Amino acid sequence: MKKSQTILLALFGTLTIIACKNEQRKTSDTQIENSDASQKEIPVETEIKTIFQKTLTLQNISFNVKNTGEGSISELSIQPKGLEIDNQEIITELDGQVVNAEIEDLNSDGFPEILIYTVSAGSGAYGNVIAYSVNNGKSISQISFPAFSEGDEASVGYMGHDEFAIVETSLVRRFPIYKAGDSNNAPTGGTRQIQYKLIDGEASRVFVIDKTSTY
Structure with missing residues (x-):
């Protein structure tokens, strides 16, 4: 057992x-x-949306303009090529996005200027110009574009919706004029056109108003 x-x-x-x-x-x-x-x-990679991309070339110097992002804030990159000394990429943050870019020798010095047109986020779509000028083929410097100041005759009735274009060697800006009581989508005051010329300022090249007309 x-x-x-x-x-x-x-x-x-x-x-x-x-x-x-x-x-x-x-x-x-x-x-x-x-x-x-x-x-x-x-890991899932987040794809960055390309809003605008364009390569512009003049006088053997080119610029690759690229705008990426989503929402009200985006990133602008400008990659120059063909400069003798400094071809460093320029990266800046925008409150809005790029709508177009153009290149032209605005001051007839044998070297180009690059103009990038932007609009702000929101219903107003306020326009701005980001511009660079080539310095004797060696590097680039930013051009100052004047903002409207309170009391400027050119800004009376202004509420955004700008359009920009190079006409010959001038920068032309157009926008609708709003009268008191006009809604954002129904301006009744006609259209204002402002023509800017590029000149040498004390510290850098600047755009100055040359002519203003209303029609």
Whole structure:
């Protein structure tokens, strides 16, 4: 009787040890599977939306203009090529986005100017010009574009919706004129056109108003 009990106890102990080893093996296999699954996870790359891209070339100097982003804030990059000294990329943040870009030798010095037209976010779509001038073929400097000041005759009735274009060697700006009580989408005051000339300022080249007309 004692011998039978001893055999049963030994058999029970053996089965217990085998069951524990099987459980440990299952736990280990699960850990390996989870580790493999973790290693196989690939991060999702966020694609940056290109709003505007254009390459402009004049007088053997080119500019690649690229505007990327979403929402009200975007990024503008300008990559010059063909300059003798400094072809460093220019990157700046915009409150809005680029709508067009043009190139022309506005001051007839044998080297181009690059003009980039932007509009702000929102219903007003207020326009701005970001411009650079080539310095004797070696580098570029930013051109100052004047903002409207309170009381400027040219700004009377202005509420955005600008259009810009190079006409011969001048920068032309057009926008609708709003009268008191006009809604944003229904101006009744006609159109104002402002013509800017590029001149050498004290610190840099600047755009100045040359002519203003209303029709």
